[in-house]
Structure formats: structure tokens, C-alpha cells
Amino acid sequence: MDVQQTGRNLLLEGVDAFDPDLIFDCGQCFRFYKKEGIWSGIAFGKRLSVGMDGDRIILQGCTKSDFDTLWKGYLGLSEDYAAIRRELSALGDAHLAAAMEAGKGIRILRQEPWEALCSFVISQNNNIARIRKLVEAVCKACGRELEGGDFAFPGPDALARLSEDDLRSLGLGYRAGYVSQLSRSVADGSLDLEAVRHLPTAQAIEALCRVRGIGVKVASCALLFGFGKDDAFPVDVWIRRILCKYYPESEGKSPNFGRYAGLCQQYLFYYERWRGGKSDGAAQ
DNA sequence: CACCAGGTCTCAC
DNA sequence: GTGAGACATGGT
Numbered sequence: 001m002d003v004q005q006t007g008r009n010l011l012l013e014g015v016d017a018f019d020p021d022l023i024f025d026c027g028q029c030f031r032f033y034k035k036e037g038i039w040s041g042i043a044f045g046k047r048l049s050v051g052m053d054g055d056r057i058i059l060q061g062c063t064k065s066d067f068d069t070l071w072k073g074y075l076g077l078s079e080d081y082a083a084i085r086r087e088l089s090a091l092g093d094a095h096l097a098a099a100m101e102a103g104k105g106i107r108i109l110r111q112e113p114w115e116a117l118c119s120f121v122i123s124q125n126n127n128i129a130r131i132r133k134l135v136e137a138v139c140k141a142c143g144r145e146l147e148g149g150d151f152a153f154p155g156p157d158a159l160a161r162l163s164e165d166d167l168r169s170l171g172l173g174y175r176a177g178y179v180s181q182l183s184r185s186v187a188d189g190s191l192d193l194e195a196v197r198h199l200p201t202a203q204a205i206e207a208l209c210r211v212r213g214i215g216v217k218v219a220s221c222a223l224l225f226g227f228g229k230d231d232a233f234p235v236d237v238w239i240r241r242i243l244c245k246y247y248p249e250s251e252g253k254s255p256n257f258g259r260y261a262g263l264c265q266q267y268l269f270y271y272e273r274w275r276g277g278k279s280d281g282a283a284q
Numbered sequence: 285c286a287c288c289a290g291g292t293c294t295c296a297c
Numbered sequence: 298g299t300g301a302g303a304c305a306t307g308g309t
Contacts, residue, residue, distance in 0.1 A: 237291090
């Protein structure tokens with residue numbers, strides 16, 4: 001990958017298989033929006049805008065140093081996806097191979113653990129459009145204000161200062177209690193996310209599931225998208241359907257996709273929805 | 285105006 | 298251990 005600075009922008013050349021439309025609109029993050037062909041959103045308390053010019057990636061308003069320390073990892077550009085795809089090809093799974101080809105440009109974002117965990121608690125039994133709104137409402141309510149009227153995702157301590165009723169009035173509904181309790185557990189140290197990060201995936205899921213409102217699916221999403229647990233394999237209604245349809249021999253259990261199971265999950269999920277011709281238009 | 289949303293909890297069988 | 302219902306709310 002070749003990185004060059006041009007004014008306020010960073011130009012990345014020689015990156016294979018990177019498609020912002022697939023990356024930001026496949027339900028792994030909730031704070032990026034597409035406007036005039038450019039995906040823009042907030043993470044790490046900073047705004048990032050991602051556009052493409054042919055197969056070059058344009059990062060707007062991004063310094064070289066922020067790229068090196070934050071965005072390179074965030075965007076999945078520290079991983080060798082070509083090598084990963086080769087490894088997945090070696091599984092000899094024809095359906096996965098087709099899904100992988102269709103969703104080639106997908107990357108797993110490496111989001112911040114707390115934000116991912118909290119966001120996926122909010123996501124349960126909710127649609128993407130509303131999840132986005134609720135996350136923004138939470139940020140506005142107690143996130144640090146940034147330049148340009150943006151708000152950072154609030155830390156657990158800031159969220160813990162709100163009452164459950166405050167959260168309910170933001171529209172969180174019955175999830176208000178979950179978010180409130182979760183925030184307090186993390187703020188007071190009884191749930192140590194850094195410790196969770198060091199656990200093997202199965203144990204990390206167990207640890208997170210002790211919190212009320214966090215089940216296996218939410219825990220798996222948080223671990224995959226926020227804790228760098230590439231082998232986490234979130235099973236939702238879509239994946240359940242896919243497993244029954246294409247992997248009947250595994251009888252409802254997850255096939256062994258190995259250490260990159262989470263990426264497989266994203267390929268399979270995207271492929272099924274894309275083929276079903278169902279796009280939820282969340283990208284506006 | 286119903287029905288649903290990338291679930292989770294609870295309480296029966 | 299498996300399986301319905303309830304749960305808050307707003308999008309479509």
C-alpha cells in the first residue's frame with residue numbers, strides 16, 4: 001500500500017478489495033453515512049470521510065499520523081486480506097467461495113470496544129435506520145462535542161451519569177435499562193473490557209453474557225467488530241436461515257470456518273441479502 | 285394501521 | 298433443554 005498526502009487528503013494506492021459501500025452498509029457500524037458518493041462518520045472522537053477514485057482510496061481530513069495510529073487499523077488495512085481469502089478458499093467451501101467473490105470488498109472494521117458493545121445492545125430487535133438514530137441521540141445527549149457540531153460516542157462514565165429514564169426518553173425503550181446497567185458495570189470496573197479483550201472468544205462471550213441484555217449474538221457482534229475477535233461468528237436470523245439452507249449437515253450448529261469465521265459470516269450475510277434483492281436503503 | 289426489526293428474558297412444558 | 302410471548306418504539 002502506497003500512502004501519499006495531498007493537501008488535507010490522504011491517497012491510498014495499491015489496496016486490493018476495499019469497497020466502502022460494502023464495508024459501511026453491512027450493519028457492522030452505525031455512525032457512517034453516504035453523501036455524494038463519500039462515506040463519512042465519527043470514530044475515536046474524530047470525523048473520517050472515505051471516498052474512492054477508481055481503485056484508490058481517498059481519506060479526507062486525515063493526517064498521516066492519525067492514519068498510522070487510528071484509521072489504518074480501523075479500516076482493516078493492517079490485515080492482508082488477499083492472504084486471508086486464500087486461506088478461506090482452502091476450506092474448499094463452494095458456497096463460501098461464491099459469497100466471497102460477491103463480497104470481495106468487505107472488510108471487518110476494528111471499532112472501539114465500548115462503542116461496539118453499547119451499540120449492539122441498542123441494536124437488538126431494532127432496524128438499522130432506528131439504530132442509527134438512537135446511537136446519534138445517545139451521542140448528542142452525553143458525548144463530547146467536537147468541531148463542526150459532531151459528537152463523540154460517550155464513554156461508559158458519561159452514559160452512567162444519565163438515569164434510566166433519561167435514556168428511555170431518548171427512545172431506547174426497554175433497552176434503556178440494559179444500557180444503563182451496562183454503562184455502570186463498565187464505569188465502576190465490575191466489567192473490565194480490557195480483560196475481556198484478552199480472553200479467548202468463547203470465554204469472552206461468556207463474560208459479556210453475564211450482563212443483562214447481552215446474549216450470544218450481541219456479544220459475538222461486539223467481539224468481532226469491536227474487540228478484534230476474528231473468530232467470533234454472530235448467528236442471527238439471517239445466518240440461521242443460511243446455515244439451514246446451505247449447511248444442513250451441520251444441523252443448526254455453526255460450521256467450522258476457523259480463525260476468520262467472522263469475515264465468513266459477513267460474506268455469507270451480505271451474499272444472501274444481496275441475492276435476495278433486498279436492500280434496506282440504510283445508506284442515506 | 286398492521287407488521288417488523290442482524291434479540292433477550294422469562295416462564296411454561 | 299426447547300419454545301412461545303412480551304418487550305418499547307418508530308420505520309416502511
